[in-house]
Every structure is written in structure tokens, then in C-alpha cells.
Amino acid sequence: MIYTVTLNPTLDITYVLEEISYDESVKALEVVKTPGGKGVNVSRVLKAMGTDSVTMALIGGFAGAEALDLLHREGLILQIVRIEANTRTNVIVLGRRNGLELVIRAAGPPVEDREIDRISDLIMQTTRVPEMIVLSGSLPRGVDNDAYYRLAMEGKSRGAKVILDSGGKPLRAGIKAAPLLIKPNLAELEELAGCELEGRRQILDFCGDLLSGGIEIVVVSLGREGAMLVTGDVALKGTVPFIDDDTVGAGDSMVAGMVMGLTRSLPMEEVFHMGLACSVATVINTGPGLTTRETYAEAFPQIGIEQISMV
Ligand SMILES: Nc1ncnc2c1ncn2[C@@H]1O[C@H](COP(=O)(O)OP(=O)(O)OP(=O)(O)O)[C@@H](O)[C@H]1O
Ligand SMILES: [Mg+2]
Numbered sequence: 001m002i003y004t005v006t007l008n009p010t011l012d013i014t015y016v017l018e019e020i021s022y023d024e025s026v027k028a029l030e031v032v033k034t035p036g037g038k039g040v041n042v043s044r045v046l047k048a049m050g051t052d053s054v055t056m057a058l059i060g061g062f063a064g065a066e067a068l069d070l071l072h073r074e075g076l077i078l079q080i081v082r083i084e085a086n087t088r089t090n091v092i093v094l095g096r097r098n099g100l101e102l103v104i105r106a107a108g109p110p111v112e113d114r115e116i117d118r119i120s121d122l123i124m125q126t127t128r129v130p131e132m133i134v135l136s137g138s139l140p141r142g143v144d145n146d147a148y149y150r151l152a153m154e155g156k157s158r159g160a161k162v163i164l165d166s167g168g169k170p171l172r173a174g175i176k177a178a179p180l181l182i183k184p185n186l187a188e189l190e191e192l193a194g195c196e197l198e199g200r201r202q203i204l205d206f207c208g209d210l211l212s213g214g215i216e217i218v219v220v221s222l223g224r225e226g227a228m229l230v231t232g233d234v235a236l237k238g239t240v241p242f243i244d245d246d247t248v249g250a251g252d253s254m255v256a257g258m259v260m261g262l263t264r265s266l267p268m269e270e271v272f273h274m275g276l277a278c279s280v281a282t283v284i285n286t287g288p289g290l291t292t293r294e295t296y297a298e299a300f301p302q303i304g305i306e307q308i309s310m311v
Contacts, residue, residue: 001052001053001054001126001128001129001130001131002046002051002052002053002054002131002132002133002134002259002263003053003054003056003079003123003126003130003132003133003134003155003160004039004040004042004043004046004053004054004055004056004133004134004136005039005056005057005119005123005133005134005135005136005151006037006038006039006040006055006056006057006058006136006137007057007058007111007116007119007137007139007140007143007147008037008058008088008108008137008138008139008140009035009036009037009039009040009057009058009059009064009067009087010035010036010037010067010087010088010089010090010106010108011033011034011035011036011063011064011066011067011070011087011088011089011090012033012034012035012036012089012090012091012092013031013032013033013089013090013091013092014030014031014032014033014034014092014093014094014288015028015030015031015091015092015093015094016028016029016030016031016032016094016096017029017093017094017095017096018095018096018097019095019096019097019098020093020094020095020098020100020102029096033066033070034070034288035067035068035070035071036090037057037136037137038136038137038165038251038252039055039056039057039134039135039136039137040055040057040071040076041136041249041252041253041256041290042134042136042252042253042255042256042259043055043076043256044074044076044256044290045249045252045253045256045257045278045282045290045291046256046259046260047074047075047076048290048291048292048293049256049257049260049278049291049293049296050293051259051260051263052077053077053134053259054077054078054079054126054128055071055076055077055078055079056078056079056080056081056119056122056123057071057078057079057080057081058080058081058083058087058111058115058116058119058140059080059081059082059083059087060082060083060084060085060086060087060109061085061086061087061109062086063086063087063088063089064082064083064086064087067087068080079122081115081118081119081122083109083111083112083115084112084115085109085110085111086109087109088106088107088108088109089106090103090104090105090106091103091104091106092104107141108138108140108141109140109141110140110141110142111140111141111142111143112142112143113142113143113144113147116143116147116150116151119151120150120151120154123151123154123155123158123160124154124157124158126158129158129159130155130158130159130160131160131161131263132160132161132162132163132180132259132262132263133151133152133155133160133161133162133163134162134163134165134255134259135148135151135152135162135163135164135165135166135174135179136165136166136252136255137165137166138166138167138168138170139166139170145169145170145172145173146173146174147170148164148166148170148171148173148174148177149173149174149176149177152164152174152177152179153177156177156178161180161181161262162177162179162180163179163180163181163182163183163255163258163259163262164177164179164181164182164183165182165183165184165251165252165255166188167184167185167187167188167191168188168191171184171188171191171192172192175192175210175213175215176213178213178214178215179215180215180216180217180262181215181216181217181218181219181258181262182210182215182217182218182219183219183220183221183251183254183255183258184218184220184221185220185221185222185223185251186203186220186221186222186223189203189206189220192206192210193206200228200237200308203220203228204228204230204235204308207220207228207230207235208230211230211231211232216231216232217229217230217231217268218230218231219254219258219272219275221250221251221254221279223247224240224242225239226238226239226240226276226304227240227254227272227275227276227279228308229268229271229272231268233268234268234269234307235307235308235309236268236269236272236305236306236307236308237305237306237308238272238273238276238303238304238305239303239304239305239306240276240279240280240299240302240303240304241280241299241302243280243283243284244283244286246283246286247282247283248282248288249282249290250279250280250282250283251279252282252290253278253279253281253282253290253291254275254276254278254279255275256275256278256291257274257275257276257277257278257279257291258271258272258274258275260274260278261273261274261275269305272305273300273303273305276299276303276305277296277299277300277303278291278296278299280295280299280302280303281295281296281298281299282295284298284299
């Protein structure tokens with residue numbers, strides 16, 4: 001079974017207005033609530049593509065209870081750890097006529113290390129063998145930077161392959177557990193390198209350093225420029241069609257696509273192709289939705305993959 005972990009989920013509340021205007025009391029045309037979170041998104045894309053996964057998440061308070069109810073209704077398989085504090089709510093205001101969008105992100109609730117330990121317990125006690133564990137997103141406030149490192153080590157002790165998609169200090173600590181795959185974007189990779197990486201050569205060289213630390217696959221996503229995948233045997237560059245700038249969830253979808261390929265033990269080029277196609281499929285899907293089978297089928301033939309020289 002595939003397990004995704006979301007330590008910092010959200011309840012997103014979208015108010016749709018006719019038009020955003022200031023100093024006025026305005027009526028919402030529609031109010032939509034959707035739970036968010038990177039691991040949750042990975043599970044959503046897997047589900048849309050017909051692959052089961054278990055979504056593990058930290059959930060707290062009334063906002064958390066509402067998010068949980070909505071996740072249940074989506075049909076996700078959930079394993080929840082209740083936390084003391086309230087799950088964060090983000091507020092999004094959309095102006096229908098002028099197309100403006102205001103996104104207000106709240107800080108996540110403080111989480112205690114003992115609450116993370118309960119996620120560890122879940123990982124150590126899964127009834128189904130954890131084939132793969134996907135650790136995605138930032139860490140909650142109050143949690144040690146090595147939380148992903150610890151969860152990764154525990155997952156590996158149970159024979160799971162670990163995918164880590166995070167940035168900053170949690171990524172820096174997490175790579176010491178030698179995950180199977182990491183998927184930084186360029187900014188996250190540069191932060192890890194401690195310098196700017198210009199051009200393919202420098203990116204490849206730094207990916208090589210990461211591989212020597214025990215990671216097997218490094219995928220660097222480059223937004224509309226596609227992505228690079230580097231292993232000990234192969235280096236690939238993927239190109240994507242430009243769709244538009246609404247790319248929310250593209251990175252998470254890419255992770256989901258690669259998880260599907262890896263659990264089927266497909267060749268690396270196919271794994272990469274599936275990741276790219278899922279990410280583009282999410283960009284094609286206008287609105288808040290992610291990959292669907294239809295947008296995946298549309299995206300798949302538009303992906304280009306070439307081998308690049310590692311020397
Ligand atoms: N404008 C775009 N058009 C087409 N495809 C895109 C576009 N932006 C991103 N993608 C696809 O999505 C992948 C992931 O995007 P990106 O590099 O922005 O990830 P990310 O920064 O991790 O995103 P996230 O915010 O979801 O974490 C890219 O490698 C590419 O395949
Ligand atoms: Mg990302």
C-alpha cells in the first residue's frame with residue numbers, strides 16, 4: 001500500500017464575489033470549502049488515476065473536523081492523528097468579473113513532537129505492508145526539522161520506499177535518511193546547494209552529489225521548463241507544453257505520477273513520463289481540480305523526453 005503523509009493540512013475557504021471592491025460590504029455568490037495539503041493532493045491524483053493510497057494527516061479542532069468530513073466524502077482512505085490545535089484555514093476571495101484573486105494564508109497550528117510520534121506509530125503499525133511512503137510539504141510550527149528524517153528512517157525500517165518532497169531545513173535533514181526519490185523545484189534545490197545553479201551542467205553536478213549521499217532518484221522540477229531526472233545510470237530532461245500560469249498542485253501531481261510508475265517497477269523514462277503527464281494534466285484542468293484521466297490522456301502525448309549527457 002502507498003501511504004501519503006500531510007503534517008500541515010488546511011481547510012481552504014473560497015468566497016466567490018461578483019467583484020472585489022474595497023470599503024464595501026459585499027455578498028458572496030458562493031462559499032466553497034476544500035481541504036488542502038500536499039500529501040492529500042498526491043492521494044487525490046492517485047485516486048483519480050485508479051491507484052489506492054492511505055492519507056495520513058494531523059487534524060485538529062473544528063476546522064479539522066470539517067476538513068476530515070470533506071476528505072471522507074471524497075472517498076480517500078484516511079488515517080488521522082488528532083492534534084490539540086485547530087487546523088489552519090486559508091481564505092481565498094475570487095472576483096468573478098475582474099478575475100482578481102486574494103489568497104490569505106494563515107500560519108499552521110503549533111504541533112508537538114509527541115503528536116508527530118503518533119504518525120510514527122501509525123507508520124510502524126500499518127496493517128498493510130507500506131510499500132511506499134510519500135512525505136510532502138512543510139513541517140508544522142514547533143516540530144523539529146528532522147521530523148521527515150525520522151519518519152523516513154521508520155518507513156525504511158519497515159521496508160518502505162520513501163519519497164520526500166519538501167524544502168529548506170526539513171529537506172536538508174530528510175536527505176540524510178537517503179530517500180528513494182526527492183523532487184525539489186529549482187528554488188528548493190538551490191537552497192539545498194547553498195548557491196544559484198545556472199544551466200544544466202551545474203544542476204547535474206549537484207544532483208550527482210546528492211546521489212552519492214544515497215538518494216537513488218533526484219527529480220528537479222523547473223515549472224514551465226519541464227523537469228530533469230537524474231539517477232546513477234541516466235539523466236533525462238523532460239519538456240512540457242506551456243498551458244497557463246495556474247499551476248497549483250502541479251508539483252504534487254508530478255510526485256503522484258512518479259509514485260504510480262515506481263510501484264509498477266516501470267523503466268525510469270516511463271516513470272518520468274507519467275510524472276510529467278500528471279503535472280501537466282493538473283495545469284490543463286482549469287479551476288481547483290487536479291489530474292483527471294481525461295486531462296492525463298491529453299497531456300501524455302505532449303511530453304518530450306531526451307537523454308542528456310552526464311559527463
Ligand atoms: N505553466 C506550466 N505549463 C505546463 N506545465 C507546467 C507549468 N508549470 C509547471 N508545470 C509542470 O508541473 C511540474 C511541477 O511544477 P513546478 O516546478 O512549478 O513544481 P513545484 O514548484 O514543486 O509546485 P508546487 O507548488 O505544486 O509544489 C513541472 O515540472 C511541469 O512538468
Ligand atoms: Mg513543490
